[in-house]
Amino acid sequence: MGLNTAAVDNQTPTKAVRMLDASQVRMDAEKLKVSDTMKEALAEEEGVRLTVYRDVAGYPTVGVGHLVTPEDGLSVGDRITYEDALDFLDSDLEKAEEGVRRLARDLPLYQHEFDALVDLVYNVGEGNVTPDKSPKLNDAIMVRDYDGIADELQYHHAGGEEARGLVFRSERRQSIFMDASYDDPRAATVDSYGQVST
Structure with a gap:
């Protein structure tokens, strides 16, 4: 039994719809949303804390690095649910994406x-x-200097002091930007003798 080509020849050809993959093609930021891999990296960096605490700069914080606002009605020591933490994360990510x-x-x-x-x-x-606070970053964006943008992803200070965690986070951020490597540079490894190193 052969293929009946007559029926195929009489049909109107359809256009193939090709979905663009942002891992392979640069796209307008308006078309992008944060990836699940980035959400996981954020949770690793920030942790998921259900009790309001003060961050390294002294600000009340909860969930996945959510800075507590007066509208949240929370104080240091208050507890939230895991679902609340996810809601804060989604809301904060929408703001960051914008x-x-x-x-x-x-x-x-x-x-x-x-x-x-x-x-x-x-x-x-x-x-x-902003251009006032990060002029080199904004200049690099303006001239489409991707290496220059990567160089400006370093933010090491909180509350006027260098925070070691922010140094590592900046390294990770640069690795994500330049190499699509979401791995934690502080990840511990265990050698064949069971010794843990970072």
Whole structure:
């Protein structure tokens, strides 16, 4: 039995719809959302804390690095549920994504570049990546200098002092931006003798 080509020849050809993959093609930031891999990296960096605590800069914080606002009605020592932590994360990520869209303007980005910039805005706040506060970052974005952007992802200070955790986080952010490597640079390894090193 052969294939009946007559029926195929009489049909109107359909256009193949090709979905763009942001891991392979740079896209407008308006079309991107933070990846699940980045969400996992954020949770590793920030931890998931259900009791309100003070971060390294002294700000009340809870969940996955959510800065407590007066609208939250929470004080240091108060507890939230895991679902509350996820709700805060989703809301905070939406704000960070919008911040990246304003920052990147018309700069096309790979998914991992977008993720790294979301981490930056999530971590330091949109107000710290403005042209006044981060002129070199904004200049690099303006001229589409991706290496220059990566160089400006270093933020090491909180509350006026260098925080070792922010140094590692900046290294990870640069690795995400440049190499799509979401691995934690502080990840512990165990040698054949069972010795743990970082």
